[in-house]
Amino acid sequence: AQKVTQAQTEISVVEKEDVTLDCVYETRDTTYYLFWYKQPPSGELVFLIRRNSFDEQNEISGRYSWNFQKSTSSFNFTITASQVVDSAVYFCALKRTGANNLFFGTGTRLTVIP
Amino acid sequence: DVKVTQSSRYLVKRTGEKVFLECVQDMDHENMFWYRQDPGLGLRLIYFSYDVKMKEKGDIPEGYSVSREKKERFSLILESASTNQTSMYLCASFRRDRAYGYTFGSGTRLTVV
Numbered sequence: 661a662q663k664v665t666q667a668q669t670e671i672s673v674v675e676k677e678d679v680t681l682d683c684v685y686e687t688r689d690t691t692y693y694l695f696w697y698k699q700p701p702s703g704e705l706v707f708l709i710r711r712n713s714f715d716e717q718n719e720i721s722g723r724y725s726w727n728f729q730k731s732t733s734s735f736n737f738t739i740t741a742s743q744v745v746d747s748a749v750y751f752c753a754l755k756r757t758g759a760n761n762l763f764f765g766t767g768t769r770l771t772v773i774p
Numbered sequence: 775d776v777k778v779t780q781s782s783r784y785l786v787k788r789t790g791e792k793v794f795l796e797c798v799q800d801m802d803h804e805n806m807f808w809y810r811q812d813p814g815l816g817l818r819l820i821y822f823s824y825d826v827k828m829k830e831k832g833d834i835p836e837g838y839s840v841s842r843e844k845k846e847r848f849s850l851i852l853e854s855a856s857t858n859q860t861s862m863y864l865c866a867s868f869r870r871d872r873a874y875g876y877t878f879g880s881g882t883r884l885t886v887v
Contacts, residue, residue: 669814695875703783703881705864710875751816755875760805760824760868761832762876766816 662687664754666765673742674773681737681768683752689713694728694735695753695762705751711735742772777801780865780879787886793852795882797865805868806848807876808832808840810861817864823848855886 663686673679685694696708709719711728719726723740739746749769753762781796799806805824809817809832819832821840829840837859841849848867852859862883866876 666816693875697875697878703862703864703883705866705876705878707875707877753875761807761819761822762817764809764817766814 662689662754662756662763664752664763664765666750666752666768668768669766670769670771672771672773675744676741678738678740679742679770681739681750681752681770683735683737683765685733685735685752685754687754687756689756691757693755693757695755696726696735696737697751697753699749699751699767701748708737708750739770742770744772744774746770747772778865778867778877778879780863780882782882783880785882785884787852787855787884789856789886791852791855791886793855793884793886795850795852795863795865795884797848797850797879798846799848799867799877800846801867801869801877802845803867803869803877804845806842807866807868808838808848808850809864809866810834811864811881812861820850820863855884857886860884860886 665684692713694711697705699705725738727736749767751767752765778799807822808820823829823842839851864881865879868876
């Protein structure tokens with residue numbers, strides 16, 4: 661069975677602070693994909709990143725970075741120097757290789773206070 | 775850019791009504807999905823379709839049905855709406871050779887009174 665846990669329900673930070681969103685997953689598969697999506701107030705989920713299970717290299721994209729650690733089954737997301745526009749709900753998700761559907765975590769609502 | 779369009783942003787229906795939620799994608803994706811989103815529960819898969827006229831149950835199919843007569847359109851049907859189906863409904867599509875997973879619509883917030 662697949663499971664994605666986002667233990668942080670809500671986080672509030674002051675603008676320019678760094679913030680890390682946690683994601684822990686469970687799967688018996690040896691190969692899989694992990695995703696992060698952002699859901700702004702408009703409602704549409706926006707793709708942020710996909711990571712293959714065999715690629716543990718961390719990734720940085722501007723103010724965003726992702727730390728994938730297979731040993732702890734975690735795929736954490738850090739926003740550096742947060743901005744008000746980062747306020748959204750963030751979802752972590754897991755996809756089995758060969759399957760089409762995504763298993764989502766319950767999401768973390770991030771509020772960045774100006 | 776791929777677009778997934780959901781016909782209604784907000785919908786209010788009465789208990790017992792038959793409700794149709796429509797979703798259209800414009801990029802020839804084989805796979806389409808319907809999720810519902812509830813606070814504290816995240817996104818839960820209702821149904822998905824991997825081809826025209828093909829459908830598979832997701833995790834919470836009870837009280838719902840779907841229709842996919844054309845590749846670009848995937849409809850979610852609430853046969854007899856109930857108050858516990860008040861929720862945000864999200865449609866998504868997916869093409870196997872694309873790296874970014876799903877493309878989502880903006881969602882339909884359905885209230886059943």
